[in-house]
Amino acid sequence: MNKNDLRYLKTEKNIINSFLECVDDLGFEKTRISDICHKAMISRNTFYAHYEDKYALLNDIISQLEKEMMESYQDKIMIDIMHNDAKQAVTWCFHEVNENRYLIQILLKCSKDKMKTVLYNVFMNHPIDILMKDYHCNLDNIKIKLNQTYIADAWIGYLEVWLNHYDEISMNDAIDFMVKLCEHPIQIYFQQLVHSI
Structure with missing residues (x-):
């Protein structure tokens, strides 16, 4: 998948924003991949195409x-x-x-x-x-x-x-x-x- 593709970038931004909202609501430890996917309205496969896990996502944002x-x-x-x-x-x-x-x-x-x-x-x-x-x-x-x-x-x-x-x-x-x-x-x-x- 081309990481410069506009759809890829939009999905990545959506994942990040959804992650931040989940952490704000639930805290980091209680935030699950399924919570992020639900909020972002994406599948788990889509999430894993972008990030290995929530720790990798956190490290990328930081x-x-x-x-x-x-x-x-x-x-x-x-x-x-x-x-x-x-x-x-x-x-x-x-x-x-x-x-x-x-x-x-x-x-x-x-x-x-x-x-x-x-x-x-x-x-x-x-x-x-x-x-x-x-x-x-x-x-x-x-x-x-x-x-x-x-x-x-x-x-x-x-x-x-x-x-x-x-x-x-x-x-x-x-x-x-x-x-x-x-x-x-x-x-x-x-x-x-x-x-x-």
């Missing part, structure tokens, strides 16, 4: 989200690192998460660890990879790693709580509060990165 967020975020974060602009970096981060809020909320229900890894990769590891590749930086420095871990854990935990209480705090208030909590460590981190260039 990988695609990670790729899209990295592509969108990479240029923005590099400018912020070079200008030591912690507030703008936090703002971009929140905008990326907000743009994918529904999907991230559902995926957090499926696998918190995988989604935390995605957020960590997008907002922490990816900029490091760019610096190492494009600027030939040596970032194998314990101080950088300690600061990165501190910021990442705070950031990811904060984002998760914000997503779960989205209606209770505006994005701007969440950004301002996050900046107050982490501006100094982020600025130190950005300085460490720039000095390693």
Whole structure:
């Protein structure tokens, strides 16, 4: 089957949307292939022509989200690192998460660890990879790693709580509060990165 065929792509999108709805309603563990097929109005054979199982489907969705967020975020974060602009970096981060809020909320229900890894990769590891590749930086420095871990854990935990209480705090208030909590460590981190260039 041609994976670029319009019918194939529409069916795949239908499977993904049906899966997300099922997980939102039932939770990941209780979602069965038959639930996804019923909601998508497809046969099990059609599902298995696209995915091996619900875990493969989940991994595909997570990988695609990670790729899209990295592509969108990479240029923005590099400018912020070079200008030591912690507030703008936090703002971009929140905008990326907000743009994918529904999907991230559902995926957090499926696998918190995988989604935390995605957020960590997008907002922490990816900029490091760019610096190492494009600027030939040596970032194998314990101080950088300690600061990165501190910021990442705070950031990811904060984002998760914000997503779960989205209606209770505006994005701007969440950004301002996050900046107050982490501006100094982020600025130190950005300085460490720039000095390693």
